[in-house]
Amino acid sequence: MKALLKRDYKGNDCTLGKLYFGTEVVEILELPWRDNIQMKSCIPTGVYKVKKTYSPRFRRNMWEVLNVPDRAGIRIHPANTVQELAGCLAPGLKRYDINKDGIIDVTDSRKAMSIMLEELPDEFELEIIWKV
Numbered sequence: 001m002k003a004l005l006k007r008d009y010k011g012n013d014c015t016l017g018k019l020y021f022g023t024e025v026v027e028i029l030e031l032p033w034r035d036n037i038q039m040k041s042c043i044p045t046g047v048y049k050v051k052k053t054y055s056p057r058f059r060r061n062m063w064e065v066l067n068v069p070d071r072a073g074i075r076i077h078p079a080n081t082v083q084e085l086a087g088c089l090a091p092g093l094k095r096y097d098i099n100k101d102g103i104i105d106v107t108d109s110r111k112a113m114s115i116m117l118e119e120l121p122d123e124f125e126l127e128i129i130w131k132v
Contacts (some may be wrong), residue, residue, distance in 0.1 A: 001124045003050075005040075006088075008131040013103040014082045015042045016095060017131070022119050026112040027092040029105065031085050036070060039086040043068045045128045050076070052122040060091070065126060076116070078109040091116055 005028055007017035015030040034041035043065060053064045055075060067073040071087065079090035082103055091113050092106020099105065106112070 001121055003120065003124055003126050005126060005128045006131045007045075007128065009104070010130075011104075016104060016106075017128075018088070019091065019116075021116070021124075024115055024119050026115060027076045027095055027106045029079065029082060029085070029090040029092060031082060031087060036068075038071055041087060043071065043074060043128065045130060047125060047127045050124050050126045063120075076113075080107065080109045081105045 001021065003007045003019055003021040005017050005019045007015055008132055009016035010033060012032055015032055017028045019026050019041050030042035031040065032042065036044055042101055048068060049066045050063050051066060052061045055062050060079065063076040075088045077090065079085055080092065080098055084090065090106060090109055093108040093112050095104050096108065097104055098107065
């Protein structure tokens with residue numbers, strides 16, 4: 001299976017896009033682009049293998065985005081605000097400034113993650129592009 005992340009918002013504080021897989025769509029929140037710096041930046045556009053692997057930090061199996069140049073340990077996990085991210089991807093159902101800090105967040109991250117877990121296999125291909 002292949003999933004497509006179409007990024008459509010590039011700000012100084014965050015990056016946002018929509019993840020399309022099967023017939024489902026969820027929002028994705030990421031850090032802003034900061035030259036692919038580990039734990040500080042969203043990942044470069046491209047095609048990546050995603051595979052469930054064990055995360056020592058989260059102490060469970062979860063999706064990891066593999067073969068990102070000069071990066072490792074990039075996970076897809078529930079998070080609602082950019083402050084909860086360290087280079088990972090956070091799914092959500094809607095965009096909204098939850099904590100009123102002027103930075104767009106995503107809502108219902110755990111629900112969005114549940115949708116992904118029901119629809120996506122343990123391994124899939126992820127293509128990341130900028131919406132044209």
